[in-house]
Every structure is written in C-alpha cells, then in structure tokens.
Amino acid sequence: MPNDTLQDLINQFEYYKQLGEKALAQIPDDKLNWQYNPTCNSAATVVKHLWGNMLSRWTDFLTTDGEKTWRDREAEFDNDGWSRDELLQRWNEGWHVLLSTLRALKEEDLTKTVYIRNQGHSVREAINRQLAHYPYHVGQIVLLGKMLATNWTSLSIPRGASRQFNQDKFAQPKHNEHYTAEFLGNNESKPDER
Incomplete structure (x- = not known):
C-alpha cells in the first residue's frame, strides 16, 4: 500500500x-x-x-x-x-x-x-x-x-469553458499530481516518470 x-x-x-x-x-x-x-x-x-x-x-x-x-x-x-x-x-x-x-x-x-x-x-x-x-x-x-x-x-468548470479548460490542461507536460491539488493549493506535481 x-x-x-x-x-x-x-x-x-x-x-x-x-x-x-x-x-x-x-x-x-x-x-x-x-x-x-x-x-x-x-x-x-x-x-x-x-x-x-x-x-x-x-x-x-x-x-x-x-x-x-x-x-x-x-x-x-x-x-x-x-x-x-x-x-x-x-x-x-x-x-x-x-x-x-x-x-x-x-x-x-x-x-x-x-x-x-x-x-x-x-x-x-x-x-x-x-x-x-x-x-x-x-x-x-x-x-x-x-x-x-x-x-x-x-x-x-463553468458552462462554456470546458474547451479552454482542457486546452490549458493538455498544454502542460504530463505529471503526477493529486486531482485536488489546484483547488486546495497544495501543488506538488512531479514529472511523469513513465
């Protein structure tokens, strides 16, 4: 675990x-x-x-x-x-x-x-x-x-903003981050090591 x-x-x-x-x-x-x-x-x-x-x-x-x-x-x-x-x-x-x-x-x-x-x-x-x-x-x-x-x-994500939200997300490099990090303010992303 x-x-x-x-x-x-x-x-x-x-x-x-x-x-x-x-x-x-x-x-x-x-x-x-x-x-x-x-x-x-x-x-x-x-x-x-x-x-x-x-x-x-x-x-x-x-x-x-x-x-x-x-x-x-x-x-x-x-x-x-x-x-x-x-x-x-x-x-x-x-x-x-x-x-x-x-x-x-x-x-x-x-x-x-x-x-x-x-x-x-x-x-x-x-x-x-x-x-x-x-x-x-x-x-x-x-x-x-x-x-x-x-x-x-x-x-x-407000109505009408899904496309922009996804564009912004996919413009970032792949990384490991808990999905709540951006909302809780504890951004500790790590590059994806795959």
Missing part, C-alpha cells in the same frame, strides 16, 4: 469540505434554513446532520462504535433556524474531528476493524463509507446554493 494513501483520502475530504464552504458562502443568510418542502432538508439541516455524523463516527474512531449512544440522529433533521455563525461553528467542529482523526492514523491502521452499529468494517472501508456519504450531502448543499444564490459562481 503506498505511503500516500491516507493523504489521498484527506485531500479528497478537504476538497469536498471546500466545495461545501464555497456553496454555503453563496447562500444568503435568510435562506440557510429554507426548505423546498417539509420533507426536504435546508442547507443548515444538512450541515447539522453532517456535524452529528462526523462527531459520532470520528470520536474515538479506533476504539468505540461509530454510532455513539449520545448521538441523537433524529434531532439532526429538525430545522432549528441556525444562524450562519452557528452553522459554521458546527461545520468546522465536525470537519476538525474528522480531519484530526485521519491525520493521526497510520498506514497499518487501515486494516484494523472498527464497528458502526456493531457491523465490522476495516478502517479503509469505514473511511470510504463516509467518503461516499459526505459528498452526497455536500452535493445537496451545492444544489440548494444554485437554487438560492442571487448570482451563482460555478464551483467547477
């Missing part, structure tokens, strides 16, 4: 954290708790659920079940009318617990067994489970942002 496996996973989580933050920043304060209908979640409610999940899954990650007895999952879906400051405080707290836990892991930890609701997962499986779960919810925040922002700024 390559030494950069954990860093690769951290980069992916940080990328989706950044996407969520950029989307949340474009949602007006008075729309953070807006729901399309009573069965849909607001952006604030999605953040509340992510926060609860992250605290539960990543606190004492290697030693306790990922579904903590103190977690109240049902309450995570109550629309509490959070302010932007309350929302961002919880957003940052959840991501801090997740990223601190991942940074403390060692490569040999990836094959250990952890439990979520008494179901065994290798550490790698548990990480991948959340790496699928969190972007799913970040995508919901992005969709809400696109619906609610006054002038949405694209978080990826």
